[in-house]
Amino acid sequence: MARRPTAPRPRQGPRRPAPSVPPQRRPVAKAARQRPTEAPPAPTTAARSVSSTASAPRSRSASSAAPAPRSRSRSVGRPRPISTAGEKPMADGRSVPADGRLRELVVGRPWRRRRRLILAGTAGTLLVLVAALLTVVFLPALQVDEVTVDGTGYLDEAEIRAVAAPPAEGSVLLLPTGEIAAEVGAMPGVASVEVERIWPDGARVSITETAPIAVLTRLDGTSVVVGEDGQELPAAAGEGETLVPLAVSSGSADPDGAAAAMSEVLAEMPTTLRGAVREVSASTRSDVTFELALEGGGTKTVVWGDAHDAELKAEVVQALLGQPGSVIDVSSPVAPVTR
Incomplete structure (x- = not known):
């Protein structure tokens, strides 16, 4: 028995999801939303019985047919708190009673009270310290009463004390030692x-005096200790000391410059060479000359020049002491001359 041919089925593509249709809200009867403005007249007793019996099945059918209206507003998240009289809503949703807020304003929080106590205690402590410091500073037992001077030889203690006493007035705590x-x-x-x-009431000034090394004779015949x-020293500095004589040559055009140059040369000269110097003379700043005693008993004349390159000139002089000649010229230490 031959099979009946069947029609070919249409090819089906991938199924597409049905478009989502937003749910439609059900209409709400206007009667449910509107409130009656006037109450209907009260029916009579007979009408009540008839209307009750007639409306009973109608109300049942109406209630079964029409669903209850739903509210259009929905609450999302946490509901907003409702503030009541005497309460204040806060940012986190809590409400604080008015009497609680008033109590916080009047009584204050504990940490605020602690802070006030700390500030008051600190201020009181500072006031006590300042008062104690002022009392100590102006205490009569701590006022400077005596200034002593140590280390003087040819200097006058009274002169030093007269210079140091004015700044030393006041409390020993505030003694200006640097001044x-x-x-x-x-x-x-x-x-x-x-x-x-x-x-508790004194100050001590300890000094070291400058050692004298020479005595300078000027053109007018006066002499000073160097x-x-x-620098020039008081005349008492030369008493009992062996000093090198410094003399300004007669006819000098710059006696002050010559005197300053001789003093500077002798001050910068090494101690080993200075001890052998017998006499220094000059007429200007650049022609300082002195006599140098030798160990064998002789002397040599050293033309020193100005006061520059003192160390180099001293080394050259010591190196040339054994050379023949009676004059050593180191005014140009890089090209010394002996004659």
């Missing part, structure tokens, strides 16, 4: 100075 040292150190003949407090720093 006193600067004032005393500016005096001629003072090489170094140290100031210290002597408790220290190792090249």
